[in-house]
Amino acid sequence: MHFEDTPEEAAFRAEARDWLAKAAAAYANPPTAPWEEAELVRLGRAWQRTKAEGGFAGILWPQEIGGRGGTPMQASIFDEEEHAYNIPTGVFITIGMNMAVPTIRRHGTPEQAERYTRPTLLGEMTWCQLFSEPAAGSDLANLRTKAAQRQDGSWLINGQKVWSSWAHHADYAILLTRTDPSVAKHKGLTFFVLDMKTPGITIRPIRQISGKSDFNEVFLENVVIPDANRIGKVGEGWACAMTTLMSERAGSRGGESDLDVATVIEALRGTDALADGAAQVKLARWWTVEQGIQNFRHRLTTRMSKGEPLGAEAALVKLAYARKLQDIAAFAMDVEGYEGVAGDSPLREQAEAAYQWGAVMRIAGGADEILKNQLSERVLGMPGEIRADKDIPFDQLEA
Numbered sequence: 001m002h003f004e005d006t007p008e009e010a011a012f013r014a015e016a017r018d019w020l021a022k023a024a025a026a027y028a029n030p031p032t033a034p035w036e037e038a039e040l041v042r043l044g045r046a047w048q049r050t051k052a053e054g055g056f057a058g059i060l061w062p063q064e065i066g067g068r069g070g071t072p073m074q075a076s077i078f079d080e081e082e083h084a085y086n087i088p089t090g091v092f093i094t095i096g097m098n099m100a101v102p103t104i105r106r107h108g109t110p111e112q113a114e115r116y117t118r119p120t121l122l123g124e125m126t127w128c129q130l131f132s133e134p135a136a137g138s139d140l141a142n143l144r145t146k147a148a149q150r151q152d153g154s155w156l157i158n159g160q161k162v163w164s165s166w167a168h169h170a171d172y173a174i175l176l177t178r179t180d181p182s183v184a185k186h187k188g189l190t191f192f193v194l195d196m197k198t199p200g201i202t203i204r205p206i207r208q209i210s211g212k213s214d215f216n217e218v219f220l221e222n223v224v225i226p227d228a229n230r231i232g233k234v235g236e237g238w239a240c241a242m243t244t245l246m247s248e249r250a251g252s253r254g255g256e257s258d259l260d261v262a263t264v265i266e267a268l269r270g271t272d273a274l275a276d277g278a279a280q281v282k283l284a285r286w287w288t289v290e291q292g293i294q295n296f297r298h299r300l301t302t303r304m305s306k307g308e309p310l311g312a313e314a315a316l317v318k319l320a321y322a323r324k325l326q327d328i329a330a331f332a333m334d335v336e337g338y339e340g341v342a343g344d345s346p347l348r349e350q351a352e353a354a355y356q357w358g359a360v361m362r363i364a365g366g367a368d369e370i371l372k373n374q375l376s377e378r379v380l381g382m383p384g385e386i387r388a389d390k391d392i393p394f395d396q397l398e399a
């Protein structure tokens with residue numbers, strides 16, 4: 001029982017908790033040992049199917065496409081309850097559910113929506129996102145991967161993508177390409193779904209300092225995509241990409257690496273740190289931010305579930321969330337002194353993971369500075385950044 005729950009929410013929480021107690025019994029927290037990657041993906045697909053069959057996957061999706069037709073509050077409650085378990089999942093599931101399917105449903109044909117929605121919901125299709133390139137990150141519209149239409153209508157793709165998270169375990173990709181270099185850079189882009197088993201794709205892992213390889217470089221050499229896999233009109237890829245990015249930003253959260261005010265207060269209860277007035281002010285401020293993010297996210301997810309577009313304001317969720325996560329994690333490590341950086345305190349490990357994830361979130365899906373630019377220009381109507389290349393045909397820009 002949560003004190004803030006209405007009777008309906010409490011009933012839903014009880015239902016979710018009962019269901020999880022049986023369905024997720026094998027995934028007790030803390031985990032016994034980390035899964036090897038391929039095993040994680042196998043279990044993640046199976047868990048997604050279990051959830052879909054139990055009526056808890058796609059809680060916000062309409063019932064006619066296999067979802068629950070539920071409320072944002074129910075989705076939050078289920079996330080909270082699920083979080084008590086060590087559930088096998090990852091971006092191979094969330095890119096499909098939160099980014100690919102919403103984009104395809106918004107910009108694709110009914111046949112395309114049908115083709116990809118249900119298999120993704122059931123964990124049968126995993127996804128990656130092929131947007132970023134060596135010279136196109138913050139300035140995504142600078143991308144160079146070329147798609148040329150052939151006589152039979154199919155497309156020939158050549159180029160290189162980078163930072164492609166979990167591409168090595170993806171069945172499909174959402175891919176942004178340049179189809180017309182003779183027009184301004186945002187105008188000549190086209191969006192595709194790519195079957196990752198298509199000949200001509202080379203996936204090269206990027207080794208991280210941690211020893212893991214979550215990202216890849218993806219090389220596309222004479223890769224053929226049928227025209228049936230084009231999402232939206234030729235030249236309208238930028239609008240599709242914005243739908244993907246806004247959905248990603250609105251859904252931003254920490255998952256395993258989350259750290260909230262309630263957890264920090266619980267861990268520090270009875271210590272001098274909590275009696276300090278300056279600490280109380282900080283915690284109260286972060287708590288206010290948490291409430292604001294939750295309410296705003298609910299508003300955005302309601303819009304998304306009705307198929308309405310999200311505006312640039314979706315960036316606010318990621319911007320506020322990532323910053324708060326990093327700040328509160330730094331605070332938790334600071335107040336614990338030596339324990340906070342090198343000790344065995346239970347808070348230390350969580351704070352360290354949250355700090356690192358906060359740093360990641362401040363870049364992935366659009367860096368802080370870019371999101372601030374978008375909010376100031378498109379939401380607040382402030383003067384735009386100088387973009388000298390905006391109206392110049394892409395093929396006349398200096399490399």
Ligand SMILES: Cc1cc2nc3c(=O)[nH]c(=O)nc-3n(C[C@H](O)[C@H](O)[C@H](O)COP(=O)(O)OP(=O)(O)OC[C@H]3O[C@@H](n4cnc5c(N)ncnc54)[C@H](O)[C@@H]3O)c2cc1C
Nearest residue numbers: 129130131132137138163164165360363364365366367369
């Ligand atoms: C964990 C993680 C996962 C990712 N996964 C994927 C993925 O699956 N698929 C994918 O396509 N991409 C992925 N990315 C890439 C991500 O989208 C880019 O890293 C991001 O858009 C920033 O681009 P960049 O790395 O090229 O940095 P740059 O664009 O080179 O930016 C470097 C710095 O300069 C600043 N800067 C740049 N332009 C401006 C400006 N106009 N005004 C002010 N400051 C500016 C930026 O804010 C940043 O601090 C991932 C990134 C991370 C960190």
